[in-house]
Amino acid sequence: MSKITGSKTMKYDYAVIGACKAGLTAVETLRERAPEASILLINGEDRLPYKRTQLTKKLASGFSPDDFSLKDEGWYSDNSIELWNNTRVLEIDKEKHELICSDGRTAVWGKLLIATGAIPFQVDIPGREFVKHLRSAADTEILRAELLSCRRVAVIGQGVEGVEIAEQCRKMGLEVHLTGRDSRLMQRWLNQRLSGKLLSLFKSEGVHCSFSRDVSNITKEGDHYRVHSPGEVLEVDIVLASTGIRGNPALAEALGIYGKKGIACDTSLQTRIQDIYAAGDAVEVPSGWPRGLWHWAEYQGRTAGMNMSGESQKIENIPTRLKCEPFGKFYFSMALPDVNEDDKSTVFFDDKRGYLKIFEREGRSVAALMEGLSKDDSKILEKGIHQGMPAESLASSFI
Ligand SMILES: Cc1cc2nc3c(=O)[nH]c(=O)nc-3n(C[C@H](O)[C@H](O)[C@H](O)COP(=O)(O)OP(=O)(O)OC[C@H]3O[C@@H](n4cnc5c(N)ncnc54)[C@H](O)[C@@H]3O)c2cc1C
Numbered sequence: 001m002s003k004i005t006g007s008k009t010m011k012y013d014y015a016v017i018g019a020c021k022a023g024l025t026a027v028e029t030l031r032e033r034a035p036e037a038s039i040l041l042i043n044g045e046d047r048l049p050y051k052r053t054q055l056t057k058k059l060a061s062g063f064s065p066d067d068f069s070l071k072d073e074g075w076y077s078d079n080s081i082e083l084w085n086n087t088r089v090l091e092i093d094k095e096k097h098e099l100i101c102s103d104g105r106t107a108v109w110g111k112l113l114i115a116t117g118a119i120p121f122q123v124d125i126p127g128r129e130f131v132k133h134l135r136s137a138a139d140t141e142i143l144r145a146e147l148l149s150c151r152r153v154a155v156i157g158q159g160v161e162g163v164e165i166a167e168q169c170r171k172m173g174l175e176v177h178l179t180g181r182d183s184r185l186m187q188r189w190l191n192q193r194l195s196g197k198l199l200s201l202f203k204s205e206g207v208h209c210s211f212s213r214d215v216s217n218i219t220k221e222g223d224h225y226r227v228h229s230p231g232e233v234l235e236v237d238i239v240l241a242s243t244g245i246r247g248n249p250a251l252a253e254a255l256g257i258y259g260k261k262g263i264a265c266d267t268s269l270q271t272r273i274q275d276i277y278a279a280g281d282a283v284e285v286p287s288g289w290p291r292g293l294w295h296w297a298e299y300q301g302r303t304a305g306m307n308m309s310g311e312s313q314k315i316e317n318i319p320t321r322l323k324c325e326p327f328g329k330f331y332f333s334m335a336l337p338d339v340n341e342d343d344k345s346t347v348f349f350d351d352k353r354g355y356l357k358i359f360e361r362e363g364r365s366v367a368a369l370m371e372g373l374s375k376d377d378s379k380i381l382e383k384g385i386h387q388g389m390p391a392e393s394l395a396s397s398f399i
Pocket residue numbers: 017018019020021022023042043044045052053054055056087088089090115116117118134135136161248250251279280281282291292293294295297321322323324
């Protein structure tokens with residue numbers, strides 16, 4: 001298959017922009033299906049592709065550049081994947097099938113995948129320029145150094161990332177204020193009961209939590225900041241936020257394929273430009289579908305890779321799943337699409353061991369909420385839901 005080197009522009013059967021879960025999974029899938037194809041993977045970051053989900057879990061301890069690499073360096077050469085590290089694509093020429101990179105390199109592609117991830121959604125308020133976000137390992141290293149010289153931090157956003165950032169800041173010994181619009185912690189994932197338990201845990205660990213607060217503006221006062229919301233002013237040294245994401249618009253807007261919240265594609269992950277696909281957090285999905293999840297990026301990367309190699313797979317709404325372990329307490333939430341609190345459910349225990357609730361539809365487990373057990377237990381729950389086990393039998397593994 002074609003790969004012309006030696007001249008400035010190289011030609012590849014497949015080029016993938018963005019080397020995290022979606023891009024790398026697509027590359028693996030392409031390599032399995034097209035053993036002879038030439039594949040270029042362009043990694044915009046300054047280290048080997050890594051597990052992004054670890055950033056909010058290792059903020060307090062810190063990490064080395066290769067601590068959570070997805071593959072070691074040898075994997076790329078062993079699999080004949082051309083990896084361009086620390087290289088950003090600046091422009092895509094859809095007519096010439098060419099891309100132009102920040103270091104001056106250019107490449108011609110047969111089929112292209114844009115897996116450039118997300119950018120943090122910034123709340124449109126005065127003072128938003130003072131807010132810091134955490135998206136890459138490099139951001140996290142800079143932020144960590146700043147946090148080490150701070151005393152007080154405000155974290156805006158009570159979703160899973162906000163919760164994890166607040167926990168890590170507290171572990172660093174900071175005075176932490178977790179605030180935002182939501183009326184409870186991790187409300188997308190947890191029911192009232194578990195949000196309440198998580199709140200008690202956070203309070204007992206000394207995190208200050210305030211809810212239903214729309215931050216109206218942020219002001220800089222000398223070397224500190226004031227975070228204003230109705231009925232509350234927080235005075236802090238640093239303001240962090242995790243208030244949602246948008247698909248990365250950078251390359252897609254110029255190509256005219258950006259929708260409202262991400263790259264527009266069909267369910268084969270093909271954009272309206274022939275031979276250009278998109279996958280992962282970059283993509284705009286139908287309302288109500290998951291986004292911003294590691295396993296979802298993996299699923300899309302695999303589907304895009306299959307379709308680029310000539311198959312015709314379609315993405316569907318898949319079960320959502322979240323695991324997190326703030327202050328050492330394990331939380332797990334999983335649901336098939338369309339499950340809600342109105343489905344038949346049983347709380348199997350809510351005591352010192354923790355909490356287990358399983359939802360059932362037509363005799364099959366369709367969702368579970370769990371607190372306090374282990375990661376291995378969550379795997380049993382996940383398998384049971386995939387297999388559609390009756391709730392009673394699934395719960396019997398834990399009672
Ligand atoms: C701090 C944090 C914690 C998270 N925790 C969890 C969790 O606990 N559980 C969970 O399920 N999900 C979690 N997520 C979400 C999960 O990490 C993402 O859904 C997943 O990483 C998406 O993968 P992706 O490949 O689509 O995009 P990304 O991981 O965003 O990767 C996109 C890559 O493309 C690169 N790129 C962008 N533009 C260019 C360009 N022009 N040229 C070259 N490269 C470019 C970026 O630098 C980046 O490396 C977390 C996310 C963050 C930020």
